[in-house]
Structures are given as structure tokens and as C-alpha cells.
Amino acid sequence: MYSENFIKNYTLANLEKKIIELGYEKYRALQILNGIYVDRVQKFEQISTLPNTLKNILDDTFLINSIKLLKKRQSLDGSIKYLFQLNDGKSIEAVYMPWYDEHNGEIERITLCISTMAGCPVGCAFCATATLGLIRNLDTSEIIDQILFVENDLSIKISNIVFMGMGEPLLNYKNVINSIELLTLPENKLLSRKKITLSTVGITNKIKQLANSRSPVKLAISLHATTNGFREKIIPLAKSVKINDLMDSIEYYYRKTHLPITYEYIPFENFNDTFEDAKRLAKILKRVPSRVNLIPFNDISFTGVSGLSQTLKSSSKEKILEFGNQIKEFGGVVTIRDTFGTDIEAACGQLALKEG
Numbered sequence: 548m549y550s551e552n553f554i555k556n557y558t559l560a561n562l563e564k565k566i567i568e569l570g571y572e573k574y575r576a577l578q579i580l581n582g583i584y585v586d587r588v589q590k591f592e593q594i595s596t597l598p599n600t601l602k603n604i605l606d607d608t609f610l611i612n613s614i615k616l617l618k619k620r621q622s623l624d625g626s627i628k629y630l631f632q633l634n635d636g637k638s639i640e641a642v643y644m645p646w647y648d649e650h651n652g653e654i655e656r657i658t659l660c661i662s663t664m665a666g667c668p669v670g671c672a673f674c675a676t677a678t679l680g681l682i683r684n685l686d687t688s689e690i691i692d693q694i695l696f697v698e699n700d701l702s703i704k705i706s707n708i709v710f711m712g713m714g715e716p717l718l719n720y721k722n723v724i725n726s727i728e729l730l731t732l733p734e735n736k737l738l739s740r741k742k743i744t745l746s747t748v749g750i751t752n753k754i755k756q757l758a759n760s761r762s763p764v765k766l767a768i769s770l771h772a773t774t775n776g777f778r779e780k781i782i783p784l785a786k787s788v789k790i791n792d793l794m795d796s797i798e799y800y801y802r803k804t805h806l807p808i809t810y811e812y813i814p815f816e817n818f819n820d821t822f823e824d825a826k827r828l829a830k831i832l833k834r835v836p837s838r839v840n841l842i843p844f845n846d847i848s849f850t851g852v853s854g855l856s857q858t859l860k861s862s863s864k865e866k867i868l869e870f871g872n873q874i875k876e877f878g879g880v881v882t883i884r885d886t887f888g889t890d891i892e893a894a895c896g897q898l899a900l901k902e903g
């Protein structure tokens with residue numbers, strides 16, 4: 548099955564072109580998107596605004612769904628890890644995370660963490676997905692279908708999307724940007740740009756390209772170290788992307804979009820959690836309006852990998868608190884993040900297609 552067979556690979560402009568090629572009026576494209584994204588039809592014949600001849604052509608030409616559920620695991624904290632199968636048999640994961648109001652205990656927002664690749668080529672030492680290597684990029688429909696599937700499955704409306712699952716989104720730029728365009732198209736009634744966060748290790752030319760695109764979203768930078776030497780030890784790609792160059796691209800992004808930046812930082816014991824790190828991190832945070840999320844390291848020993856990932860140890864809770872306070876004293880804005888789904892290996896850095 549080719550990617551052009553999946554209807555969700557088409558942005559509005561591309562679908563309009565295709566519909567004209569098929570001999571129909573341009574406005575039919577929007578009616579089709581409305582059927583797919585608003586009414587969530589599972590067959591083209593259910594789109595009542597279309598003429599029967601076009602419905603038949605669409606049935607012969609396109610498929611609506613590009614992923615199917617293989618397995619679902621629910622955590623004690625309410626998060627759910629979805630294992631999906633793609634059309635060619637490859638697998639990916641997505642994680643549903645409900646955030647509860649601490650006063651009344653009701654769900655106040657729902658975040659879905661989605662994948663942009665099967666596997667990942669970047670090789671971060673703290674990440675289970677890295678052990679898979681790159682299997683392949685996801686196409687636009689496979690990215691979007693993770694959201695539509697979970698919404699339909701749980702009969703809920705997802706309030707926030709984070710491109711933080713398997714893969715480096717900016718190395719699958721075109722499909723990611725097309726998915727953002729479809730997700731934020733007002734007529735599709737899905738999400739606003741401000742509800743979407745894209746997490747990257749820092750592909751500087753693509754950060755600038757995203758800044759200049761029609762759909763810039765919130766950016767989260769996987770920083771994890773404050774010197775080039777230490778960053779290179781845990782993110783191989785950092786050998787070619789120095790922190791100064793990364794900061795230049797981030798400043799450019801902020802100037803163009805005025806969207807505040809989030810940094811992600813996993814404090815590792817006696818590695819990147821020193822007083823000097825706190826000082827340097829605060830300095831980085833003050834370059835443009837930003838905050839840092841301190842994320843406790845999640846165990847990835849279940850992947851059976853050896854090397855640095857086996858020697859990296861999470862800083863203790865007390866140390867993370869102290870590190871956070873030091874950053875604050877130097878003027879940085881800090882959040883210590885809750886971890887979702889550790890009991891089902893669904894937490895940050897733990898996605899590795901383990902089915903157990």
C-alpha cells in the first residue's frame with residue numbers, strides 16, 4: 548500500500564489538487580476533510596454531502612485508517628500505552644496521559660504523546676527507543692491516526708499533543724509539518740497551535756525552518772547537559788550541534804514566533820547535576836523566555852542495553868529538588884515533572900515496543 552492511498556496524508560491544498568485531477572470541484576476537498584476529521588466517518592459513503600460517483604471513486608482510491616491497535620496497557624496512574632501496527636507490519640507507541648485537578652480529582656486536561664518515527668536514529672544514551680535504531684519515518688496519516696484512534700477509543704477529546712514519543716520529529720520534517728497543518732486547520736476542529744509541543748534534540752536548520760513555517764508550535768529542547776562535552780556523551784548528535792549554535796537557533800525561533808521555550812533536562816547523579824550546571828543552566832534559561840522541566844530518569848534496563856545507559860543513575864529526589872532550587876536562585880524558571888506510566892514502561896524515554 549502506497550502512502551498516497553491514505554487520505555490523511557493529504558493536506559487541504561494537496562487534496563484540492565487531487566480532487567480537481569479526479570474531475571470534481573475544489574470545494575469537495577473540504578467536505579471530505581470535514582467527514583474524516585469532524586464526523587469521523589469510517590467509510591466515504593457516510594459523507595452525505597458528496598455525490599455518489601465521487602464516493603465510489605474515493606472508495607476505490609483511498610483508505611481512511613493507516614494504523615491498527617496491537618495492544619493497550621493501563622498504568623496505575625491512569626495513563627495508557629498504545630502499541631499500534633502500521634500497514635507494513637512495523638510498530639509504534641503512543642501514550643495517553645490524563646492530568647487531574649488536585650481539588651476535585653476530575654480530569655482537567657488530556658495529553659497524548661505521539662511518535663513520529665518507528666525507532667529513532669539519534670541514539671540518546673538515556674532512551675529506550677534509541678536501542679531500535681531507525682526503522683522508518685512515519686507518514687502524515689500514521690502521525691494523525693494515533694490521535695484520532697485514541698479519541699475514538701476512549702470517547703474523549705485530547706487537549707494537548709506532544710511530539711515526544713518515538714523518533715526525532717525534525718528529522719521527519721515534511722510529514723510532521725503536514726500533520727501539524729491538518730491538526731490545526733480550523734475547519735478540522737482538532738487543536739490550536741498553542742496546544743502542540745514538539746520536542747527535539749536540536750536540529751538547528753529545521754528549528755529555523757519551523758520558525759518560518761505557517762505552523763510554528765511550542766518547542767521543547769532536549770538539553771540534558773550544560774557543556775558540549777557532557778552533552779556529546781549522552782546525545783551523539785550533539786557532536787555536530789554545539790550548544791552555542793543551538794542557542795542561536797532557539798533565539799531565532801523566539802524572535803520569529805514569540806513562543807516561550809521549554810528545556811528538558813534529566814538530572815543524572817554526579818554527571819550533570821552540579822552547582823556549576825545549575826549556574827550554566829540558569830544562564831541558558833535567561834536567553835529567551837523559557838523554563839526547564841527536570842525529569843527523573845526512567846529505568847531502561849528492560850531493554851538489556853549495555854554501555855553508558857547502564858551507568859547513568861537518576862539523581863535522587865532530594866538532589867533534583869536541590870538542583871531545581873539552585874537554578875531558581877540563579878533566576879531560572881523550573882518545574883519538576885511528574886512521571887507517567889513507569890509501571891508500564893510508558894514514561895519519557897521508555898518507549899521500545901516491549902509488549903509484555
Ligand code: SF4
Nearest residue numbers: 667669671674677714
Ligand atoms: S530521546 Fe528522542 S531523539 Fe533521542 S533517541 Fe530517544 S526518541 Fe530519539
